[in-house]
Amino acid sequence: MHEHGLSLEAIYQARRRIADEAVRTPLVRSMALSTRFDADIRLKLETCQPTGAFKLRGAANMLAALIEARGREALAAGVVTASTGNHGRAVAYAAARLEVPAVICLSRLVPTNKVAAIEALGAEVRRIGASQDEAFAEVERLVRERGMILIPPFDDPRVVAGQGTIGLELMEDCPDLDRVIVGLSGGGLLGGIGAAVKAIRPACRVTGVSLTRGAAMWESLKAGHPVAVEEVESLADSLGGGIGCDNRCTFALVRKVMDDHVQVSERAIAEAMVELLENEKQLVEGAAAVGLAAMQEHGLDVRGQRVALILSGNAVSLETLDRARVMAGY
Numbered sequence: 182m183h184e185h186g187l188s189l190e191a192i193y194q195a196r197r198r199i200a201d202e203a204v205r206t207p208l209v210r211s212m213a214l215s216t217r218f219d220a221d222i223r224l225k226l227e228t229c230q231p232t233g234a235f236k237l238r239g240a241a242n243m244l245a246a247l248i249e250a251r252g253r254e255a256l257a258a259g260v261v262t263a264s265t266g267n268h269g270r271a272v273a274y275a276a277a278r279l280e281v282p283a284v285i286c287l288s289r290l291v292p293t294n295k296v297a298a299i300e301a302l303g304a305e306v307r308r309i310g311a312s313q314d315e316a317f318a319e320v321e322r323l324v325r326e327r328g329m330i331l332i333p334p335f336d337d338p339r340v341v342a343g344q345g346t347i348g349l350e351l352m353e354d355c356p357d358l359d360r361v362i363v364g365l366s367g368g369g370l371l372g373g374i375g376a377a378v379k380a381i382r383p384a385c386r387v388t389g390v391s392l393t394r395g396a397a398m399w400e401s402l403k404a405g406h407p408v409a410v411e412e413v414e415s416l417a418d419s420l421g422g423g424i425g426c427d428n429r430c431t432f433a434l435v436r437k438v439m440d441d442h443v444q445v446s447e448r449a450i451a452e453a454m455v456e457l458l459e460n461e462k463q464l465v466e467g468a469a470a471v472g473l474a475a476m477q478e479h480g481l482d483v484r485g486q487r488v489a490l491i492l493s494g495n496a497v498s499l500e501t502l503d504r505a506r507v508m509a510g511y
């Protein structure tokens with residue numbers, strides 16, 4: 182363990198493990214945003230991952246680390262998780278690639294198109310209960326009774342190290358980076374990037390962006406310990422959900438590596454989504470637009486700085502995109 186709770190060596194090790202699964206994504210300068218903010222603004226395109234989001238890095242690293250430590254036989258019963266979103270897709274994809282059986286537990290309320298998308302990646306979908314909590318109870322049962330291994334969405338050092346590989350790439354592609362602006366939910370993404378960046382270039386600021394409502398990490402940092410919040414609808418649905426009241430890893434890590442923390446409104450997210458599509462030709466989901474939303478809504482002073490925005494994923498439907506367009510008044 183490093184002073185930041187996650188060693189640089191663990192992140193380099195993750196990079197070696199996932200090299201053939203996750204893409205080393207481009208860091209592209211935006212001329213329009215650079216001119217407008219009088220800064221050097223770059224976009225880190227995690228939307229280029231084969232699953233459309235960065236979560237593949239963490240899932241692939243944890244699976245490969247398990248195989249390395251315990252051998253393939255130990256994974257014969259397979260891996261399991263309960264996410265409908267980018268994490269579920271990442272686990273299904275990484276497991277298929279590594280030829281490990283995967284079960285994704287989903288509530289009966291999850292729409293059939295989402296179920297079909299996960300099945301198409303080769304995972305077994307188990308539809309159970311009427312809520313995410315009931316789906317989680319099934320995950321726990323499969324772990325207990327069938328010896329399956331849970332791949333958590335953020336709160337595991339192997340998952341966080343995988344997300345940290347983004348930080349290594351940022352430091353290589355822009356060694357003088359002044360600031361990285363990162364969407365924040367469970368904290369695997371910000372914690373991993375922050376651990377890598379602070380180890381290599383401590384002067385680089387790490388700015389976290391949370392939602393205004395239902396932001397578990399924001400409320401937990403304020404309280405000084407993990408707290409539960411009520412989940413609310415958001416354009417940035419990938420930023421919803423809690424951090425776990427028994428959080429073991431990301432809460433402390435985020436507290437150590439994050440320099441500043443802002444919240445963004447739905448309106449600002451909508452405007453940023455539309456702008457990234459219209460001006461940058463980047464199709465992103467709400468969670469991936471919060472960095473730009475924060476710069477616009479809070480007037481973050483980035484003049485003269487080299488700034489990276491993490492475009493974390495592209496899982497957005499036409500309906501949601503249209504809702505954003507209307508909300509942005511475009």
Ligand SMILES: *Cc1c(COP(=O)(O)O)cnc(C)c1O
Binds near residue numbers: 236368466495
């Ligand atoms: C999961 C996710 C995030 C937030 O990552 P955490 O590790 O939970 O903080 C941001 N953007 C997208 C697209 C995601 O899927």
